[in-house]
Amino acid sequence: MTHHKGATVWRLTVTAPDAAAADLASAVLATACSAVSAFESGPQGAWRIEGYATTPPTPGLIEATLAVAWIARDDAPPALGVEHLPADDWVALNQASFPPLAAGRYVIHGSHHRARVPPGRIGLCIDAATAFGTGEHATTRGCLLAIDRLARRRHRPRTLDMGTGTGILAIAAAKTWRRRVRARDIDAEAVRVAAHNAGINGVAGLLDLRRGNGYGDRFLRRAVPFDLILANILARPLMRMAPALARALAPGGVAVLSGLLARQEAAVRAAHRQQGLALVRRIALDGWHTLVLAKRPLREDR
Numbered sequence: 001m002t003h004h005k006g007a008t009v010w011r012l013t014v015t016a017p018d019a020a021a022a023d024l025a026s027a028v029l030a031t032a033c034s035a036v037s038a039f040e041s042g043p044q045g046a047w048r049i050e051g052y053a054t055t056p057p058t059p060g061l062i063e064a065t066l067a068v069a070w071i072a073r074d075d076a077p078p079a080l081g082v083e084h085l086p087a088d089d090w091v092a093l094n095q096a097s098f099p100p101l102a103a104g105r106y107v108i109h110g111s112h113h114r115a116r117v118p119p120g121r122i123g124l125c126i127d128a129a130t131a132f133g134t135g136e137h138a139t140t141r142g143c144l145l146a147i148d149r150l151a152r153r154r155h156r157p158r159t160l161d162m163g164t165g166t167g168i169l170a171i172a173a174a175k176t177w178r179r180r181v182r183a184r185d186i187d188a189e190a191v192r193v194a195a196h197n198a199g200i201n202g203v204a205g206l207l208d209l210r211r212g213n214g215y216g217d218r219f220l221r222r223a224v225p226f227d228l229i230l231a232n233i234l235a236r237p238l239m240r241m242a243p244a245l246a247r248a249l250a251p252g253g254v255a256v257l258s259g260l261l262a263r264q265e266a267a268v269r270a271a272h273r274q275q276g277l278a279l280v281r282r283i284a285l286d287g288w289h290t291l292v293l294a295k296r297p298l299r300e301d302r
Contacts (some may be wrong), residue, residue: 001149008054008084008085008086009052009053009054009084009085009086010052010053010054010056010057010082010083010084010085011014011050011051011052011081011083011084011085011254012029012050012051012052012053012057012062012080013048013049013050013051013080013081013082013083013121014028014029014049014066014078014079014080014081015047015048015049015078015079016038016047016048016049016078017046017047017075017246018046018047019076019234019259020049020234021047021073021075021078021208022038022047022049024066024069024070024073025038025047025049025066025069025078026038026049026071028062028065028066028069029049029051029062029096030051031062031065031257032051032053032057032058032061032062033051033052033053033057033068034052034054035051035052036049036050036051036052037049037050037051037105039052039254040137040286041212046266057082057214059080059082061076062080062107063080066078066080072276073299078216080179080288082209084211087289092219094097095207100116100117101141101213102121102142103140103141103144103145103147103148103174104144104147104149105120105121105122105148105151106121106122106123106144106147106148107121107122107123107124108124108126108140108144108168109123109124110125110126110242111123111125111127111200112126118160122172122175123174123201124168124171124172124175124201125197125200126166126168126171126197127197129278134153136289137288138285138286138287139258139259139288139290140168140169140232140258141231142258142284142285142288142289142290143169143217143230143232143258143284143290144169144172145253145290146167146281146283146290146292147169147172147176147256148257149231149281149292150228150254150256150292151176152235154227154228154254155177155178156177156179157177157179157226157227157228157254158163158179158223158225158226158227158228158229158250159173159177159179159181159182159226159227159229159230160181160182160183160184160223160226160228160229160230160248161173161181161182161183161184161219161230162184162214162229162230162233162241162245163184163186163232163233163237164183164184164185164191164194164209164214164233165185165190165193165194165232166182166189166190166193166194167193167194167197167198167207167209168197169230169232170183170194170198170207170209170230171197171201171203171207172197173228173230174198174203174206174246175201175203175206178206179206180207180208181206181207181208181221182208182219182220182226183207183208183209183210184209184210184211184212184214184217184220184269185211185212186211186212186213186214186217188209190212191209191210194207194209195207196208198258202221203241207270208223212243214244215241215245215247215248216244220248224247224248225248225249225250225251225253226248226249226250226253227250227252227253228253228254228255228256229238229245229248229249229253229254229255229256230255230256231245231256231257231258232256232258232259232290233255233258233259234242234259234260235259235260235267235268237262238260238268238271239246239267239268239271239289242271242272242274242275242277245272245275245277246272246275246277246295247277249277249295250295250297250299251295252294252295252296253290253295254293255272255277255291255292255294256290256291256292256293256295257272257291257293258288258289258290258291260288260289260291261287261288261289262287262288262289265282265289265291267271268291269291269293272293277293277294277295277296278294278295278296279292279293280293280294281294
């Protein structure tokens with residue numbers, strides 16, 4: 001987002017009851033805002049979505065769009081909050097919202113914190129954007145912790161990041177193993193954001209980043225099998241894609257799955273067990289689970 005000193009920025013806010021609703025609200029705010037961020041704000045799964053616009057928003061139009069997006073849900077669409085912020089205040093607030101965050105060997109930070117990565121750590125520069133995955137959410141941190149542990153013993157695996165979002169996991173893998181990583185997302189905006197982030201992290205040449213719907217991409221079919229598949233999506237898509245994931249995973253390969261609540265783990269594990277994948281380890285953070293699965297069991301404590 002560009003701004004000028006003294007200019008006005010509008011902050012739009014919505015509170016969503018769950019992750020699926022947060023996705024809907026984020027998509028709606030993205031139609032009117034230059035930057036959108038989603039934060040899990042409570043233990044019951046509530047989310048706060050914030051969007052920032054440099055041109056005056058039209059609240060009635062945004063509320064109507066929210067109502068349309070909510071048609072398939074049982075609950076009422078959320079209320080929309082709109083407030084003015086001087087541009088300088090917005091910059092300070094936005095930067096303060098994303099202090100550096102550690103996850104194993106990785107330090108996730110905004111571009112304003114680039115110089116604060118400690119020696120020996122891997123910095124992941126990710127600014128707030130209109131794609132999911134700035135590192136503050138438990139699902140992203142869980143995946144990074146899983147990659148950190150896998151990096152202790154896996155030698156430069158052939159890696160696929162399915163549903164890449166901001167590209168944070170693909171970038172982490174590329175920086176860790178300095179090997180080409182395939183990354184796919186169904187959303188064109190996510191692909192754009194991920195490409196930008198790959199560039200500012202110095203790994204654009206290591207990412208094969210494309211828009212694609214699942215494992216049917218012809219470029220992926222040429223690249224299989226993969227030693228490591230990362231999929232931070234949601235429980236239902238993970239279950240639906242389990243057979244395709246298993247076909248794309250090499251014997252002895254590992255899949256890191258996230259985006260599922262604790263109560264959804266049993267169903268996700270069952271779908272993958274049917275495809276010959278066994279649980280190696282789980283990482284539980286803030287009610288969300290990250291699962292490490294393998295085509296054959298590996299000796300490792302859960």
